[in-house]
Amino acid sequence: MSPDLVVLAGTVHTMDGGSSAQAVAVTDGVVTALGSAADVPDWRGPRTEVLDLGTATLLPGLTDGHMHPVSGLQMAAGTDLSAVRDLGELRAVLAETARGRRPDEWVLAWGLDPNVFGRAPVAAAELEDALGGRPALLRLFDAHGALASAAALRIAGVDGPREFDQRARVVCDADGVPTGLLLEWAAVELVAQVAPVAPVAARADELRELLRGMAASGLTGGHVMDFIGDSADVLAAVEADGDLPLRLRFAPWCMPGVDDDGLAELVHLQRTAGRRWQVGGVKFMVDGTIDGGTAWLDEPDAFGESTESFWPDPQAYTRAVRHLAERGIPTATHAIGDAAVAHVVRSLEGVGGGATHRVEHLETMPGELVRRFAASGLVASMQPTHCTLYSQADHSDNWSHRLGDERADGAWRCGDLRRAGVTLALGSDWPVAPYDPRPVMADAQLRRPAGRRDSVPVQPGQALTARQALEGYTTHAAAAAGESGVAGRIAVGMRADLTALALDPLTTPPDEAAESPVLLTVVGGSPVHRAATVG
Structure with a gap:
């Protein structure tokens, strides 16, 4: 059978143990041959599309290891405040919006x-005049908090402290x-x-455009x-008009207070899928x-602060994560602090089931914990731009100030984890940080924002x-999803997910x-984006 698509490029990084090629053939969505330009006439059939990219570099399709494209449409609703740097500018932007x-x-x-508030408390009183008394919900960049105006709190009936199953808080x-x-x-x-x-x-229209931008x-x-609220409905609405531009793998949340029925529902959700999306795992959070x-x-x-687990009873997390792991369900656990990471390592030591288990963020870890993490066999998932965009080398930022110099100097340990032999998937955590993988990979090497020399x-x-x-973004992202056998490399039999760049990132x-x-x-095997200069 003739291939549907043949792609030629000056450089092909197969990420497959040193194998080389200048041409890749694709049939029914799978890579079916690697070779040189001289092989293309023999492969080509009457319906084969041949794309010659000249001196470009062809890569396995880039995969973001941590993102929120569906729920993020609500988390990123309204005015983007990410460029605001001080309180005066914030007031001006909100006044213009209102x-x-x-x-x-x-x-x-x-x-x-x-950091806009400096060392002052983050509070809505500073913004009420700019908002003109209107109800407002301003989400913090980390998606773990928000600032609500007095009118918004009144509409929601929030007039004092609240109790939650998780370590959420209405600050009073x-x-x-x-x-x-x-x-x-829960508080937000x-x-x-x-x-x-x-x-x-x-939101389906917004998701389609967002994914096109990502492609x-x-x-x-x-x-x-995540896989929360009406995510399935939004995805179905997009697929009613065509395929998603990206392949998405969802991990629904397992939250504190989950009972046996809740765990059973998470197991049942693993069967949920569309044409280019599927549920494949469960997401936990052990801290904020x-x-x-x-x-x-x-x-x-x-x-x-930062002295307690997100789960009031951390052992309840251990029981829940092991329950799912022993049934062969992959898990991903948000763990930022050193105590959080250590608890996840203890909880998953020796677990059976054969699934891949991963830890998200890992922002601060002493050297001994890095070694324990490496020995555990867990996968790490980190977001380099969280370091480069939201922390400073001089520790003048809120994140570093809270940690103190010693811990801030021993954080964001991407290099140490890789040197210890840990599988490390990279991503953006969009909408927490921009989704474009090119600056993320650059920042991972530079340890500063790309372009800001x-x-x-x-x-x-x-x-x-x-x-x-x-x-x-390739082999380690595939391993983090338990998909090394089908993704992350350009090789015969692998999924034909491909990315071509004008410049060689290596x-x-x-x-x-x-x-x-x-x-x-x-x-x-289907082009979802092509530059105007391509075919």
């Missing part, structure tokens, strides 16, 4: 960096009056559930760390964030090599590679 709106019309925004002043700061999912949902949400059809950046897939004071550290942060690298000794960064300086044109993105 201008012309009815007094009862909501203001939604996202990407708020707590000394008199028990809410400041507007809501920490962790008190207000989010009364805020406006776009209908399913509108244009070279992504062919993503590991989605360092910026919000909800991480789980061995020692308190500078404000005496005057920035001081954060712990440059933890830099990855160019190949390690690429592996984080030889081009990272600042330049971060801006390399994406010439072609192929998912399952």
Whole structure:
């Protein structure tokens, strides 16, 4: 049978043990031959599409190891505040957003960096004048907190402290009056559930455009760390009009308080799938964030916070994660603090079932914990731009200040984990950070934002090599999903997910590679993005 597609490129990084090629043939969504340009006339049939990319570099399809493209449509609703750097600018942006709106019309925004408030408490009182008394929900950049205006709290009926199964919190002043700061999912949902949400059809349109943008950046897939609310309905609405531009693998949440019926439902959900998406695993969280004071550290942060697990009974997490693991279900656990990571390692030691288990973020780990993690066989999943965009080498940022100099100097240990032999998937955590994989891979090598050559690298000794960064989006991303047998390499029998860049990411300086044109993105043998210059 003649191939459906043949792609030629000056360089082909197969990531398959040194095998080389300049031409790749694809039939029915699978790679069926590797060879040279001289082989193409023999492969070619009457319906074969041949794409000659000239001097371009062809790679296994890039896969983001941690993202939230469906739920992120709500988390990233409204005005983008990610570029705001001080309180005056924040007030100005919110005033402009609110201008012309009815007094009862909501203001939604996202990407708020707590560093905007300096060392002052994050509180809504500073913003009420700019909002003109309107209801507002401003989500923090880390997606683990939000700031609600007085009107929004009133609509939601939030007038004091609340109790939650998880370590969520309605932050209150000394008199028990809410400041507007809501920490962790359950607290944020008190207000989010009364805020406006776009209908399913509108979010389906947004998701389609978002995924097209991701495909244009070279992504062919993503590991989605949730499956909440009406996600299935949004996906179905997109698929009613055609295939998703990306291949998505979802992990629904397992939250504190889960009972036997809840665990059974998570097992049942593993059968859920569409044409280019599937549920494949379960997501846990054992702590929150360092910026919000909800991480789980061995020692308190500078404000005496981050001392407890997200699960009031950490052993309940252990029982739940082992229950699923022993049934062969992959798990992914959000663990940022050193105590959190250590607990996940203890919980999964010696577990059976044969599935792949992974830990997300791993922001702070002493050297001994790195060694224990490597010995555990767990997979690490990290987001280099969380380090380069939200922390500073001089420790002037909120994250570093909370940790203190010693712990901040021993964090974001991508290099140490790789040197210890750990499988390390890389990703963005969109909408927490931009999804484009090219700057993420560059930042992993530079330890500073790509293109900002005057920035001081954060712990440059933890830099990855160019190949390690690429592996984080290819072979190691596939391993993190338990898919090494079908993805992550260009080899006969593998899925035909391919990314073609104008510049070679293994030889081009990272600042330049971060801006390399994406010439072609192929998912399952079908081009989902091609530059105007391609075929």
